[in-house]
Amino acid sequence: MPSATIEVRDLAKTYPGDVRALAGVSFAVPAGSVFSILGPNGAGKSTAMKILTTLARPDTGSAHIGGIDVVRDPQQVRRMIGCVAQRSxxxxSATGRENLTLQGRLHGMSGRKLARRVDELVEQVDLTAAASRVAGNYSGGTKRKLDIAMSLIHRPQVLFLDEPTTGLDPEIRAEIWQQIAALAAIERLTVLLTTHHLEEADRLADRVVILDHGRVVAKGSPSQLKDDLKGDAVQVDLIEPRAVPAAHRALAGLEAIREVTIEGCAVRARVDDAAAAVPLVLAALAADGVNAVSVTVARPSLHDVYLHYASRSLSELEEETTR
Ligand SMILES: Nc1ncnc2c1ncn2[C@@H]1O[C@H](COP(=O)(O)OP(=O)(O)OP(=O)(O)O)[C@@H](O)[C@H]1O
Ligand SMILES: [Mg+2]
Incomplete structure (x- = not known):
């Protein structure tokens, strides 16, 4: 089956209590590509996913999947899509294999065809050892893999993943990224995923939109977005967290410096010309008696792009997520 495009035009939704979740969002996902919606908590990511997966209705605007209107023809859309919701x-109480089989039956599959599809997916997401165990005892990562396999049982053309790796260990996260990329290629899927993890979008997505307060604040390929952010990034790594405020003050006082942000034991800033800025940074740190481990220069990361466009800092966001 060929993969399908997704087209979203001017989507708006306000929840009761005047909570504006989406304020006119548009984007397009080419067939067979991986697309990511990035954004802080409450940006509207899950609301956009719910509308696209026919679980919520927009107030205004439209969304089409493979040319089919999600509001007018939800049944037809549901047959074309697979969804991994933010919650598992x-x-x-059922085993992995039973979960997959039940999911297949819900889609009208049965017999040998279903059994073969279950075997195929168990192998693809590397669940062979766990498939005959009760899912209640699975680790978070194994459960997520089962969620992904279940969403694909009926061979959808489009896969929706709402924060597929939030809360998982870095190793499991990397493994699931690999599986998503492999599945997207093998099953010829169009993939739309939401994430807080910039690295996830950078690794997987051909294109991203950054949402903030229900609006698109940036869109493009990760490398395009990084290139659009002119200049370089300068990072000052410090020995002690105590030195961070002084380093922040020293950098913020320099004219050549923009967007100073704190990341753990480091202070990061953007500059137009790193070669000219680094001596000034070193002098300012020395003048304020700040001891730095290193001062490094890099091209802007997707993190810098995100900080530039989203109104809240990522560390704030990550703090909220882990709480
Ligand atoms: N059913 C609902 N009723 C009222 N308000 C809601 C409802 N669902 C979401 N909201 C609000 O709408 C806004 C957008 O929520 P949404 O869940 O789409 O954000 P999100 O980007 O998915 O956030 P997160 O990263 O926390 O999952 C938030 O302010 C949220 O509190
Ligand atoms: Mg969400």
């Missing part, structure tokens, strides 16, 4: 849909 796994039945804890």
């Amino acid at each position: 849909g796994v039945d804890s």
